[in-house]
Amino acid sequence: MTRRALCCACLCVAAGTGMAQSTYPSRAILMIVPQTAGGTNDIVGRVVSQKLSEILGSPVAVENRPGAGGNIGTQFAAKSAKDGYTLLMTISSSQAINPALYKNPGFDPVKDFKPVALIGAVPNVLLANADFPAKSMKELIAMAKAKPGQYQYASAGNGTLNHLLGEMLNSMAGIDLQHVPYKGVAPALNDVLGGQLPLVFASLPSSLAHIKSGKLKPLAVSSSKRSPALPDVPALSEVVPGYTGTLWIGLFAPAGVPADVQIKLQDAMAKTLAAKDLRDKLELQGVEMAGPTTPEQFATLLNEDIVRWAQIVKSSGASID
CATH class of the missing domain: 3.40.190.10 (Periplasmic binding protein-like II)
Structure with a gap:
């Protein structure tokens, strides 16, 4: 292949890559909420999905898939296509507690998911x-x-x-x-x-x-x-010194989503969470919004909570088959 032909080929590949990146999202995104309608995660998910849809320029539909303490919806998200069109809006009780509580939750909170954005705590x-x-x-x-x-x-x-x-x-x-x-x-x-x-x-x-x-x-x-x-x-x-327990809420993508899609989602969520109207809505609902948090920092929080709640579950004696 001549140098000129090689350059042309490289330009075509680069152009094709750019087009692939720019086409996401080209259709509606499904945001799985693994809890029932009316709960914290559902309330937050619907507010966030509306703003995220505006920023991405594509519909973001919330779908409730409750059951087994959040395991059913989480399993569904973990097994979905790794294309960025199925996301998981979840809470710390499902993602950090269930692995210790259930003998077989049906998912691995670390291996099966990539953190996109920490939203806040309640x-x-x-x-x-x-x-x-x-x-x-x-x-x-x-x-x-x-x-x-x-x-x-x-x-x-x-x-x-x-x-x-x-x-x-x-x-x-x-x-x-x-x-x-x-x-x-x-x-x-x-x-x-x-x-x-x-x-x-x-x-x-x-x-x-x-x-x-x-x-x-x-x-x-x-x-x-x-x-x-x-x-x-x-x-x-x-009244009870040392007592504390809060719930965090965050958005995850299934592990294996292409890097460019993951980055676009992270950027879109950063803009979503910076929007004053969204922050005002969620704060009025009692959500304590997180400060700027990288996906890596979110991953660290998840790992720390998995360890902490495993100890609490063990001491409580709670277990579900």
């Missing part, structure tokens, strides 16, 4: 039915100690963060609240709203409207300090 809130006698954490702990095993708390399911937060509270406060698992946070909240159960751990975004309406009574937030969205509600650590 505390859970320990909520009481409006008619429940306790008006504070101190009163609840006193009641629970006086009548061990009598009071129940609802969660989004066995092994979810809501469940483990209750087990941590039992252990650290020396009480015995009985756990009642539901299939998602929405039915758990509904039964506490209806008075069937007195207490529930629920994420702030999924419960904020009920708190503001006065239908549910917030006793404490699970973060190490008070939430800006509920400045008058104490952190649980103020």
Whole structure:
């Protein structure tokens, strides 16, 4: 091949590569949310998908695939085509807790996914039915100690963060609240709203409207300090020293997505998360937005949480086949 022909060939390859990069996305992107509609991840996913769609110039559709504590939707995303058209919007309880909780979750949180963007964190809130006698954490702990095993708390399911937060509270406060698992946070909240159960751990975004309406009574937030969205509600650590447990939310792509597509997604998410209207919407929902975070930093956070929650799961004795 002559030098001129070689140069022409190289230019054609380069042009072809550029065209391949510029065509993504050429069709709708599917954002898998492995939890039920109405929960934190669903709320955040729908806000983010709308802004991401504007920036990419292509539809981003949210699809809820709940079940098995998030494993079903996560498995689906892990096994999807590695082309950038299926993404996973997930939470730390599914991605960092499930590998320790389930004997076979059906995915590897590190090997099967590449972090795209960390969105933020939310505390859970320990909520009481409006008619429940306790008006504070101190009163609840006193009641629970006086009548061990009598009071129940609802969660989004066995092994979810809501469940483990209750087990941590039992252990650290020396009480015995009985756990009642539901299939998602929405039915758990509904039964506490209806008075069937007195207490529930629920994420702030999924419960904020009920708190503001006065239908549910917030006793404490699970973060190490008070939430800006509920400045008058104490952190649980103020009553139970050392107690902390927050939920992070992030976007992942299946491992194996082409590097240029991964970079485009990361750039688009950086612009999405920098948008003031998006940040305002999510902060009003109780999301504490993350600062600029590289995918590598997000990967480090995931690995650290996998180790931390494995220890908590082991000490709680929780296990799901």
